[in-house]
Amino acid sequence: MIDMMPISFLFFAGALLIAALPKGSSGAAISLFIPIIAGWQVYQLPAGTFAEIELMGQTLEMMRVDKLSRVFALIFCIAAFLGNLYAWHVRDKVQQLAALFYSGSALGAVFAGDLITLFFYWEGTAIASVFLIWARGTIGAYHTGLRYLIIQIMSGVILLAGAAMLWRETGSIAFDLMTLNSLGTWLIFLSFGMKCAFPLLHNWLQDSYPAATVTGTVILSAFTTKLAVYALARGFAGTEILIYIGAIMTLFPIFFAEIENDLRRVLAYSLNNQLGFMVVGVGIGTEMALNGTASHAFAHILYKALLFMSVGAVLFRTGTSKASELGGLCRTMPMTAFFCLIGAASISAFPLFSGFVTKSLIIDASAKKHMVLIWAVLVFASAGVLSHSGIKIPYFTFFGHDSGKRPKEAPFHMLLAMGLTAFLCIAIGVFPDPLYALLPYEVDYKPYTPNHVVGQMQLLCFALLAFVVLMKSGLHPPEIRSVNLDTDWTYRKAAPSIMLSLGRGLGELLRSFESALTSLTKDSLTWLERTLGPEGGISAGRPLGIMALWIVILLALALIVGYI
Secondary structure, eight states, X not given: OOSSOOHHHHHHHHHHHHHHSOSSHHHHHHHHHHHHHHXXXXXXXXXXXXXXXXXXXXXXXXXXXXXXXXXXXXXXXXXXXXXXXXXXXXXXXXXXXXXXXXXXXXXXXXXXXXXXXXXXXXXXXXXXXXXXXXXXXOHHHHHXXXXXXXXXXXXXXXXXXXXXXXXXXXXXXXXXXXXXXXXXXXXXXXXXXXXXXXXXXXXXXXXXXXXXXXHHHHHHHHHHHHHHHHHHHHHXXXXXXXXXXXXXXXXXXXXXXXXXXXXXXXXXXXXXXXXXXXXXXXXXXXXXXXXXXXXXXXXXXXXXXXXXXXXXXXXXXXXXXXXXXXXXGGGTOHHHHHHHHHHHHHHTTOTTSHHHHHHHHHHHHHXXXXXXXXHHHHHHHHHHHIIIIIIHHHHHHHSSSOOOOOOOOOOHHHHHHHHHHHHHHHHHHHOOHHHHHHSSSOOOOOSOOHHHXXXXXXXXXXXXXXXXXXXXXXXXXXXXSOOOOOTTXXXXXXXXXXXXXXXXXXXXHHHHHHHHHHHHHHHHHHHHHHHHOTTSSSOTTOHHHHHHHHXXXXXXXXXHHHHO
């Protein structure tokens, strides 16, 4: 019996309604109305399990509501509203339907109480989101979308295999806390890691997000990876290996982001860096660390969307997001530049902005566990993110050298979406208590202490000084047209080249073998002709007889070899 309709069905019903209506603003209005209703319902839902279905002797829990699922569901509803507002001008039904199905699937996965329900929604996010990439309509977007879809579907297949093995081992498909003590749990862990863009599994993120449409990238940035963070927090909180995986995730994207020319790819690397903080928090697994993970995911969705919105508005007006082709846009796009600076301050964790009151929970949690090395890595990564996202994005887009471009300001609906997002970034930074009240555990933390504020400002000032010195000395990587090689080069370029070379080599070997066999056959025929003579039982005039003789010889050799 279904006691309560899952929130995800509201999004699916809205998508079906849009599909039935003619093109126009009605679809955009529905896309805004649905997240508002859903967000209110999520906020009002009592804790507990609802919408249970019996299937083949198993209970599927489609609505498990607790504080962890609620905080992620709320930010998903907010992100869906802001993303659809930003995309108000889009009259493409494919993008409207994909956005609703995508956000609805993410919400369904957050509330899933069992691994089978999680699997269906997990795959739903993959199938729906790929259309936001394909909607761009280019050959590159088509191929990028295929790669993205393969990886995301593969993640779901691995999740299903892990769930089946876990059921065989324990008799349960419940989506609860697990330990890495069996093949089933390792497969589930790998599935979550693929969607969370773990090191060496991360290339789909930098490959696909910049390839999506202007509005599609904003929506993509909110759901897939944060759903994976939620899944890790639900299933593997306190798993030590996540601390080191997350620490690596905070570091390596910094260097790629510094040398990257495409600003949307810079933000994709920056997203990977911020995910690392959340993964570290899940790995530490204390109440403070998990609160930090949930709150940082909440804040990150907002300020990362704001940065993607500002760069997307520039791309919408100028047709490019390459740093080497931009600069000086603050003259004609001042509001977009202002909102971009707010996003930059938030991701850099300046006091009075959202990142300051969320990221510090994770860093302080590592300090309380006396993880000196991890704490140092997180502090260094915090300084790094100021360089590549806090400074590089606004500086090379709106300031820096003058590109000569004088585009119009972003459309009103884009400015409104950016303004609302910027307001939330500041409101959370100034008044963090309402967000803290939504977190899974009681928060006993005061971010605005003299030591914390002074220490953070010292770190940020040092990072600003380092950027100025690097720019003045010419040591900062120049913004030039280039292609940066990441680890995906191994399977996109190197592996196909190696396989092609091996194939050619094998082809040459087979041709040589065929030539040698042909020569040997001719010599054998000549010998038989000389031995048996022109009137013998086997002659050149009777090729069928000669072929039959060779078949008998080969069969005899095969029997001998098999017998031996």
